[in-house]
Amino acid sequence: MMARSAYKGHIPEARANKSKKSFRLGYDFRTQFELKTMLWPAIIIIFIFDFVPMYGLLMAFKAYDPITGIKGIFTSQWNNFENFMTFFHHFEFWAVVKNTLGINLFGSLIGIPATVIFALLLNEIRNAKFKSLIQTVTYMPHFLSWVIFGGLFITLLNPDGGIVNYLLLKLGLINEPILFLGEPKYFWGIAIGTNLLKEIGWGAILYLAAMAGIDQSLYEAAAIDGAGRLKRMWHITLPGIMPTLMILIIFAISGMLNNNFTQIFVFQNPLNIPTSQVIDTFVYQQGLKEFQFASATAIGLMKSVFALFLLLGANYLSKKLTKSGLF
Amino acid sequence: MVGGRSWGERIFSASNVIIMVIVMLLTVYPIWFSVVNSLNTGDNLVRGPIFLFPREFTWASWQSVMADPGMLKAAWISASRTVIVTVVSILYTAMFSYAFSRSYLKGKMWYVAIGFTSMYFSGGLIPSFMLMNWLGLYDSYWVYILPGLFLGFWNVIIFNANFKAIPDALFESAKMDGANEYTIFFRIVVPLSKPVLAALSVFTAVGVWNDYGTTLYFTQSPDLQTLQYLILKLIQSSNAIEQMANTVNDNNPALAQLYSVAQGQGTVTARTLQLAAMVISSIPMIIIYPFAQRYFIKGVLLGSVKE
Numbered sequence: 001m002m003a004r005s006a007y008k009g010h011i012p013e014a015r016a017n018k019s020k021k022s023f024r025l026g027y028d029f030r031t032q033f034e035l036k037t038m039l040w041p042a043i044i045i046i047f048i049f050d051f052v053p054m055y056g057l058l059m060a061f062k063a064y065d066p067i068t069g070i071k072g073i074f075t076s077q078w079n080n081f082e083n084f085m086t087f088f089h090h091f092e093f094w095a096v097v098k099n100t101l102g103i104n105l106f107g108s109l110i111g112i113p114a115t116v117i118f119a120l121l122l123n124e125i126r127n128a129k130f131k132s133l134i135q136t137v138t139y140m141p142h143f144l145s146w147v148i149f150g151g152l153f154i155t156l157l158n159p160d161g162g163i164v165n166y167l168l169l170k171l172g173l174i175n176e177p178i179l180f181l182g183e184p185k186y187f188w189g190i191a192i193g194t195n196l197l198k199e200i201g202w203g204a205i206l207y208l209a210a211m212a213g214i215d216q217s218l219y220e221a222a223a224i225d226g227a228g229r230l231k232r233m234w235h236i237t238l239p240g241i242m243p244t245l246m247i248l249i250i251f252a253i254s255g256m257l258n259n260n261f262t263q264i265f266v267f268q269n270p271l272n273i274p275t276s277q278v279i280d281t282f283v284y285q286q287g288l289k290e291f292q293f294a295s296a297t298a299i300g301l302m303k304s305v306f307a308l309f310l311l312l313g314a315n316y317l318s319k320k321l322t323k324s325g326l327f
Numbered sequence: 328m329v330g331g332r333s334w335g336e337r338i339f340s341a342s343n344v345i346i347m348v349i350v351m352l353l354t355v356y357p358i359w360f361s362v363v364n365s366l367n368t369g370d371n372l373v374r375g376p377i378f379l380f381p382r383e384f385t386w387a388s389w390q391s392v393m394a395d396p397g398m399l400k401a402a403w404i405s406a407s408r409t410v411i412v413t414v415v416s417i418l419y420t421a422m423f424s425y426a427f428s429r430s431y432l433k434g435k436m437w438y439v440a441i442g443f444t445s446m447y448f449s450g451g452l453i454p455s456f457m458l459m460n461w462l463g464l465y466d467s468y469w470v471y472i473l474p475g476l477f478l479g480f481w482n483v484i485i486f487n488a489n490f491k492a493i494p495d496a497l498f499e500s501a502k503m504d505g506a507n508e509y510t511i512f513f514r515i516v517v518p519l520s521k522p523v524l525a526a527l528s529v530f531t532a533v534g535v536w537n538d539y540g541t542t543l544y545f546t547q548s549p550d551l552q553t554l555q556y557l558i559l560k561l562i563q564s565s566n567a568i569e570q571m572a573n574t575v576n577d578n579n580p581a582l583a584q585l586y587s588v589a590q591g592q593g594t595v596t597a598r599t600l601q602l603a604a605m606v607i608s609s610i611p612m613i614i615i616y617p618f619a620q621r622y623f624i625k626g627v628l629l630g631s632v633k634e
């Protein structure tokens with residue numbers, strides 16, 4: 001009923017007069033109260049599940065014993081930066097840092113250009129039906145969980161009856177099956193490759209949306225000047241998606257320390273630990289498997305702080321270089 | 328479109344189509360491979376992998392998965408939490424975003440501060456774990472529901488852009504007719520925002536259905552396992568498969584004949600069971616995504632990225 005009368009029935013001048021009044025109405029007690037009651041459920045959930053745990057960060061600076069429970073967070077002794085030092089001196093420290101940065105860095109260096117190229121090529125497909133078929137098919141894996149998608153690849157890479165080993169054997173490239181997930185040297189490649197396959201179609205959507213916003217007359221002008229398809233892609237489409245690309249690069253940099261736990265954990269096994277242990281899995285193992293609450297919290301805190309610096313730094317650089325940034 | 332059909336153009340188009348077909352095959356083939364393998368008999372599979380169609384077709388593995396009580400229980404947990412969390416969190420997030428998008432909301436800076444803090448800082452895994460313990464949510468069904476009831480500030484930003492795009496005149500005239508904020512929200516904003524609501528609902532549902540972290544971190548009893556977690560265990564240990572085979576054997580003598588898991592032979596083997604479980608549990612998401620697809624560009628991207 002409300003909606004119907006909103007569409008019809010009011011004379012423009014009357015509306016102009018009353019609209020001022022209605023906006024003043026916006027400031028009255030009742031309106032503010034109603035708006036607040038709409039905000040509260042979310043605020044309560046944020047407060048309990050995001051803000052309350054921040055007290056737990058105190059554990060990072062304390063000699064905390066899990067037996068002491070919640071109270072122990074406040075009563076246990078301060079030990080300053082000892083928990084952090086424990087991490088620095090942990091025998092897995094360098095491997096963890098190297099794996100975290102390596103998988104992310106190479107993942108971005110390969111993944112971002114591959115996705116951009118895929119989006120550029122997809123944009124050049126003229127047949128609308130074929131185009132939407134490609135899109136539909138390529139972003140299907142995005143909707144599968146890592147348990148499923150990872151599980152598929154574990155089966156495909158299986159030395160016993162997996163299709164990859166079968167093909168390699170048939171083609172004579174190898175003499176005996178390779179235990180892909182058991183050999184540390186393959187782990188980065190598997191993590192990066194599967195992630196690319198899972199997300200390439202989805203990642204392209206953002207770029208395609210940006211491309212749709214490019215002024216079509218630019219293409220016509222370029223075509224008249226004799227620019228071919230590749231030239232037009234290079235000189236018009238690519239600069240057109242630059243702001244979007246910059247934002248995604250900022251996200252990639254700020255997420256450098258943040259591996260996809262759900263992916264890594266599925267592929268991880270005791271044999272590939274040397275190259276598969278990343279900060280997120282290390283925190284899980286230290287904290288929930290070995291009950292080193294204090295040091296796990298310290299690592300988590302350190303990660304958040306560095307991630308924030310990376311975000312601010314990347315944003316600053318992006319603003320300097322391209323005049324566009326996140327904030 | 329301008330531009331002639333020169334040879335260069337044709338070569339470009341042809342190679343473009345070929346590249347696209349290759350990418351499509353790479354993304355979709357693993358899924359097809361597991362479907363056909365799970366529908367083949369296990370002992371036949373040992374003779375070598377199959378590529379396009381089952382050599383010896385059978386539903387036995389699928390039947391075993393669907394008959395397994397553990398699977399059914401897990402599927403129920405996954406499905407129920409997905410529905411509850413999606414419905415309630417979309418409502419809460421949309422309400423928050425509506426109030427947030429009103430220019431006359433007082434104290435907006437506070438909500439911005441709270442929102443951005445929650446986006447970039449968190450206590451991390453261990454403090455959350457302790458909180459769950461303290462609240463009594465550890466190893467309880469509620470751990471799947473309560474923490475997920477608000478989608479987070481990213482989604483507020485998306486909703487906000489969409490709600491602001493609704494012409495002010497609609498709100499003004501509704502107000503003149505005496506509508507309060509709730510009436511405006513449910514009668515005007517919600518019906519006009521169906522695309523973004525649909526898109527975010529699908530994202531949430533997919534996220535919740537696919538989540539196994541909550542189970543891994545915050546539960547331990549077998550009664551609370553989600554489907555994804557159960558499959559993770561199936562993938563990671565052959566033990567779990569034998570266990571599953573045993574529970575089915577106890578419950579369903581007809582199916583028991585199909586097994587001889589220990590030898591890796593028989594109509595149903597560890598391998599076909601794994602694949603069948605993976606395929607079956609991904610069916611809901613595969614069904615849901617084409618429906619949501621038409622809303623993506625309209626609902627989410629135009630509102631958030633552009634303009």
